[in-house]
Amino acid sequence: MSALADLHDGDHRLARHVASWRSDCARRVLPAVSEAAEHTKLWWGAALTMAAVGGWRGRRAAAAGVVSMAVAEVVSNCVIKQLWQRRRPPKEWFPNEEVHDRPDSSSFPSGHTAAAVGFTAAVAPVWPAAGAVCAVPAVMVAAERVHTGAHYPSDVVAGTAIGLAVAALVHRAPRLVARRLL
Known part of the structure; x- marks a missing residue:
């Protein structure tokens, strides 16, 4: 079996394993986290809180977070999802009711x-x-995306990589622009 086929099979096995979590905590907490994360409400709330109580550091952290979040969403949802079509995991793998509430996008x-x-x-x-x-x-958002059947684990790993790359770019961009201008 090829390495790619092994990764594919492992991705499917891990998705089914996460879907089978029977934890009461997971069933109570993950849907609440999912709801808070919808339309980035959780992150906007965190940014507003940091800006309000954190002084200059809070405002700077909030600004960096919001810019990174926005760019990561554009890259993942408006660019990569349009280029790479992948079906959601089969609903039959997921015994919870949230599986019917997932998006139609890639x-x-x-x-x-x-x-x-x-x-x-x-x-x-x-x-x-x-x-x-x-x-x-x-971390809870990432786990919830697999637990509810919205994504395979590899989708979450790719989202993590996009988020990390964009955050690094957001922090480096001002220095790169300054060097070009000087």
């Missing part, structure tokens, strides 16, 4: 994860404590 990559990781990874270098706090719901 499964690859996870835009929710890209936004969550992009926001968190952009906040962390500016305000490490706030980044650590944001990391908890970001």
